[in-house]
Amino acid sequence: MAGLKSANRSEERLGIDRIDTEGNALVDVRNLAVVAGNGLSVAFSNDLVLGTITEKLKNELSAIAPNGDQVLQALAKIAGRIEDDGSFDEGDFEQLVGAFESQAALLEDLADLTGLAGEGNTSLQASLLEVRGFAGDLLKKGTGIILKTILDSAPTGWDATAHMHPFFRQICHEYSGDITFANLNYDSLVLSCLAMLGLPFCDLADPRRPAQIKFTDDEAGEVKVVGEYEGWSLRDALDFPFNKRIRLVHPHGSLTFWKDMNTGEVVKIPLNALRTHNIFTDLDVNSKNMIPAVVLANSREKPRRVKEYPFDLAYKAMAHGLSTSDHWLIVGYSFRDESVNIELRNALSRKTVKPKILISTFGDELTEEMVKDSIGWGTEHGPSVQNIYFDREGVEGLEQRPSWKIFTSS
Template sequence: MNGSAEIHPARNLGMLIGNGLSLAFNPELNIRLISEEIIRRVRQDAGDKDADAIATAMQRAAAATGGGNPMLDFEVLVGAFVTEGSFMERLHELASYIDPSDAELSAAFERIASFSESLRWRGVSHVLEVVAERTVASLDLKADLNTFVDLVLNNYGGTITVGNLNYDTLVLSSLMENHASEFCDLALGYNPATISFDGGQRFSIYKLRTALNFPNARRVRLLNLHGSLTWWRNSADDSVYKFPVEEVRRPTIWSTIRELDYDEGWYPEVVLANQSSKVHQVLRPPFSLAYDGLRRGLEMSDDWMVVGYSFRDVSVNALLREAFDTKTNRPNVLVVTKGEFPTRGEIEQAFSWSLAQGASASWLRIQRDVLTPTENRARNAN
């Protein structure tokens, strides 16, 4: 954001952060670049003999689901196997009704479903490993992000609810480093458990909340709508825990996932799926709780800020629309983006705003002249 910000000492803020913010402060988190790296690693896993055939087969399988280009979006690439697994489960159920005595057919469906699930977890582990590696920003970029976070927090003195769509820990790390005393997330801050994940040193983990019982003194609430690198589910008690940031940056934690069956021990808790599957995944906890938390935060705020979001996620758009419709007085919505997209019309459509209701300029402001920190420094140097 350029220029000085208005100061609202007693006002609440509802905030939504998309991939554009992570990309601004670390260009290596570009979705296309991550997708290309995942394909490269899948090929590397396969070895010289079958690398091309396996990588091509995965891309074709993903493209066949009709969710988009798997080379440009890792959600399409990995999420396809969620869709295929669900389809196989429905076919299996149908087959059991038609011919319940066919044990061979039933076993075949179970093998296919297990194979699809193992492919999904292999893909998920590669995605999150790449994101973890690229989450570490340079000192300059880290300083720019801290400045941005400081600017927001210093200008709003009320409750700040932040819905984060990114798996990375850039915002989390900034808040932990500079605003630890006033920030909280969905992790409980007490009664930690201690584990050793892959034979390494033991470390403390915190269970995630099952209710929106944030401490009153913590006015900044970070909600990872689609999970985080730090969110891991324990198959033993089916609870989700928050791992320390430094632990999820170790490569061995991700390679361990690829060596286990998905229902063994610990596995990442993220929504990584096509749109058709994503709308169902976000209905279950802890994602549903994060969505509820952001919805409440938006409803109690007269100022909304949307940063780096494309307005293309069906579930997120529905949340924004529902919160928007509950407001007697329209909130002041600031959309911070770079370039010509999303258009004003696309943003209006996400909020179900029609021309018959008047001009959206009365409540919607779009700031498009936002440069990436690297570009901004270069510009100032000339």
């Protein structure tokens, strides 16, 4: 696979590169692929429930506008038109905010056609681009509100996250091979836990490439540095170090990933920088040189966005982890993201020996048929009961329940 520079360097690589042509492990070491959705974040704090974050977005936008209710109605109407497949959910902040990315792109394309309008098309093009800029500002404002809400809502410190520590310890203990942890959430809770517990992990940040990061404002034509931090450039290949067998990747970006609009470089900055620099609050004000590197998009735009760097690299890491692991742990994921489902289906189709899959969810809303349809489990794969297991009590305490013991037994 492209980007796997370290392939075949060592036979002691814990099996990640020792696979057959069908993607099945050839060694005795057990690898694990984890795909984690919002349910994992909620296990840390109920303040991270999808609907709660969306309500915060609505309240913030309503407070900004003098006619708040009308603004929210217009927001829902625009998003509903974009999500034209009947899947619009007013409680999903990605659909509400992501609508403006679609609108901005459509307006830009429309501006390219103004030559068909004959004389006067220059002013028409300028008007369209001005409206496009307005849609872009709304996108940045909504993104800032959501990411700041997630940052402020995420618990910090040992005591606040201790209830989840046994889960991460047990994963590392049970699987002695490589663990690919694809975190679909924007928060840094998984990263914080792995760091606090001293587990052998790495992420897309490249410690060999330190970066000086400057946040600037262009106010009244004068560029001012409003924050300067030490960070790291992201990897440009899946060249994870041998001794860091837990590989944490964020396929949809992270609070800590930021893109320099002048150079195109994507960097990771420390969480404390976000806590001390109020960049989230006024993303749409003036001309910020740095923007969050996150895929905050609706179902129409997301397939395009995940093909961009660094999300494409994280997707490759997730796909590689699924292909080289005979155990898949899917935690708190709704199976509503088609881009992720495609990777699950592709990995399943490549494996002759089907993986054991544990679905950790809460309640009965997620059905077995929904999961099988999403990952492409058909009758040709045999009875799913032999491979797909459900735990419906939430991820906290999962490592102590019978479903975990069955999943990890072989």
